[in-house]
Amino acid sequence: AQSVAQPEDQVNVAEGNPLTVKCTYSVSGNPYLFWYVQYPNRGLQFLLKYITGDNLVKGSYGFEAEFNKSQTSFHLKKPSALVSDSALYFCAVRDPTYNAGNNRKLIWGLGTSLAVNP
Amino acid sequence: GAVVSQHPSWVICKSGTSVKIECRSLDFQATTMFWYRQFPKQSLMLMATSNEGSKATYEQGVEKDKFLINHASLTLSTLTVTSAHPEDSSFYICSASPGPQPQHFGDGTRLSIL
Numbered sequence: 001a002q003s004v005a006q007p008e009d010q011v012n013v014a015e016g017n018p019l020t021v022k023c024t025y026s027v028s029g030n031p032y033l034f035w036y037v038q039y040p041n042r043g044l045q046f047l048l049k050y051i052t053g054d055n056l057v058k059g060s061y062g063f064e065a066e067f068n069k070s071q072t073s074f075h076l077k078k079p080s081a082l083v084s085d086s087a088l089y090f091c092a093v094r095d096p097t098y099n100a101g102n103n104r105k106l107i108w109g110l111g112t113s114l115a116v117n118p
Numbered sequence: 119g120a121v122v123s124q125h126p127s128w129v130i131c132k133s134g135t136s137v138k139i140e141c142r143s144l145d146f147q148a149t150t151m152f153w154y155r156q157f158p159k160q161s162l163m164l165m166a167t168s169n170e171g172s173k174a175t176y177e178q179g180v181e182k183d184k185f186l187i188n189h190a191s192l193t194l195s196t197l198t199v200t201s202a203h204p205e206d207s208s209f210y211i212c213s214a215s216p217g218p219q220p221q222h223f224g225d226g227t228r229l230s231i232l
Contacts (some may be wrong), residue, residue, distance in 0.1 A: 094219065
């Protein structure tokens with residue numbers, strides 16, 4: 001079955017320190033991977049995606065993610081965390097078995113709450 | 119670009135009433151929109167795929183008569199929670215995309231049923 005795992009419910013990091021939010025996936029075929037961020041009482045904002053190409057993907061707000069095929073991981077990283085990065089982060093993978101026209105269903109991780117302490 | 123607008127952002131109503139939530143793609147056309155439900159501190163649960171001009175595709179366990187979806191135009195999908203009860207209280211989010219990916223999300227609707 002296709003799935004996404006975010007092993008940490010919460011990550012705490014001090015401002016200025018590097019941060020990592022972990023994501024592993026299980027999907028048939030080549031994965032299309034995504035990271036989204038959600039601030040309180042808001043919808044989700046797209047951060048970055050991996051479709052093909054370089055394993056290191058750069059996205060919005062200084063975030064990047066590294067695709068590791070052998071470890072089936074797509075960890076989100078940032079070299080220096082900001083207090084304003086505190087939010088809920090979701091990893092998702094496109095469901096290769098679901099086709100709704102041009103749009104594909106996403107399979108979501110349970111989310112990781114990131115707290116950046118000043 | 120690729121802005122999705124959701125309205126209302128917050129609604130409080132009495133048990134038994136029906137509530138309509140709108141999802142609009144402001145600067146692109148969307149033949150498909152997705153409706154999600156999110157419980158506090160939990161992940162997104164896909165409720166249904168809204169298809170322009172045809173019936174919505176509901177996920178297993180989602181009552182189609184309870185959650186009515188209408189996608190009458192290429193820029194508007196509506197979710198109506200019929201005869202809402204307190205257990206329907208939740209955060210509802212829609213998403214759409216001008217192309218295959220990524221999805222763009224509305225800001226969500228907080229529904230509180232008294």
